[in-house]
Amino acid sequence: MWFKNLQIYRISEGYDLNLATLSDALAEQAFTPCSQQEMTKSGWVSPLGKHATELAHVAQNAALITLRKEEKVIPAAVLRDMVEDKAQQIEAAEERRVYRKEKEQMKEEILFECLPRALRKSRRTHALIDLELGLIIVDASSPARAEELITLLRQTLGSLPLSLMQYEYSPAVQMTEWVAGNNLPDVWALEHECELRESGEDGAIIKCKRHDLACEEIQQHLQAGKQVVQLALNWQQQLTFLLTHEGHIKRLGFGDELKQEAQDSGGDQLALLDSEFALMTLTLRRFLPDLAQALGGHKAEAV
Structure with missing residues (x-):
């Protein structure tokens, strides 16, 4: 539960974020696993894991939310080798050279075939919505990972005027x-x-x-x-x-x-x-x- 990194966003003054209905709003974008042909999928899960079902843990005019992102893993080196093997087979059988454009098409076809069998990895990113401070604090080591959560939160709420925290002094x-x-x-x-x-x-x-x-x-x-x-x-x-x-x-x-x-x-x-x-x-x-x-x-x- 203890955050390890803080990416801090300010909620624009005048924006009304209702914590009482937040869990219901998040349910519209609740996490579901990747389908057979999906490479990645993101959605909201309970921040308290298996210990609760609510998608927002609300207390003290603040809420804890959690984004889960699932990705299928197909190592680039493995995919490249499979493309080269198939290209060599075609060149030997048809006595012609396989060029880059055809290899790119092969890559897409092989990727499509491999997706249902690909290994899956998932990660969770937590955020604290603190209305007392007027901040959203994301536990992420990089701005890019924080933006994944903020982007989905904007889509979920319809609008969310935010700005990254900046200070008067450098x-x-x-x-x-x-x-x-x-x-x-x-x-x-x-x-x-x-x-x-x-x-x-x-x-x-x-x-x-x-x-x-x-x-x-x-x-x-x-x-x-x-x-x-x-x-x-x-x-x-x-x-x-x-x-x-x-x-x-x-x-x-x-x-x-x-x-x-x-x-x-x-x-x-x-x-x-x-x-x-x-x-x-x-x-x-x-x-x-x-x-x-x-x-x-x-x-x-x-x-």
């Missing part, structure tokens, strides 16, 4: 200041990891792990003009995370005390998941405003 500039020893908020602490980069596409990149960021070596790199583009931070001894220059959160870790508090809630697995969801939501409601303040506040939406 995260790279702020992180560079913090590593240089300036303006780090009181409730934050540097961990021992960062990535430094020179300007320009071909600029040098230095990755530091388990390293004292206040040491002279790091400070010399900053004085030479390198910027911090990723930085490991600690917030109130409750969260550890990696902040990127785009403002995304990676490798989010919730503290042991929070996890123990969830465990102490007792009850069955469903009660544990509900407790984790509540504690995660309340923690993010304190952390994300602090993050925004440290980065100069939310950038105003273009009018």
Whole structure:
């Protein structure tokens, strides 16, 4: 249940998202497996897995939803070999050369034949819809994966005006200041990891792990003009995370005390998941405003 990555979207002011009817809306796009001839399929499943049937877990003016995506796996190398084998058979039997256009047609035919027998893999992507903060937070390591969920959510709801979270200050500039020893908020602490980069596409990149960021070596790199583009931070001894220059959160870790508090809630697995969801939501409601303040506040939406 604990999110590991945060891709953050702001819900446009004035948009009314009704959590009471969200589960019913999601049911219109509920997940069903790929048919024999489908390569991929996406849909909504219960965020609490087998422990519940509702497609949206709603509490505290927030909702947890889950996208499931299923794909059939046909390795490109295997498909290429099958095409070459068939082309060689035709060339030997008909004494002619098989060219690229015909091979492309063979590829489509072989792919169609293989789909019913292809292995399947699936993945789940979770999102927190928090109406108190006016945010949708997707637990995804990349913007592309987050957009898969957001795209289907827009299709499901009919409309959903969102914008990726942006801040008034450049995260790279702020992180560079913090590593240089300036303006780090009181409730934050540097961990021992960062990535430094020179300007320009071909600029040098230095990755530091388990390293004292206040040491002279790091400070010399900053004085030479390198910027911090990723930085490991600690917030109130409750969260550890990696902040990127785009403002995304990676490798989010919730503290042991929070996890123990969830465990102490007792009850069955469903009660544990509900407790984790509540504690995660309340923690993010304190952390994300602090993050925004440290980065100069939310950038105003273009009018």
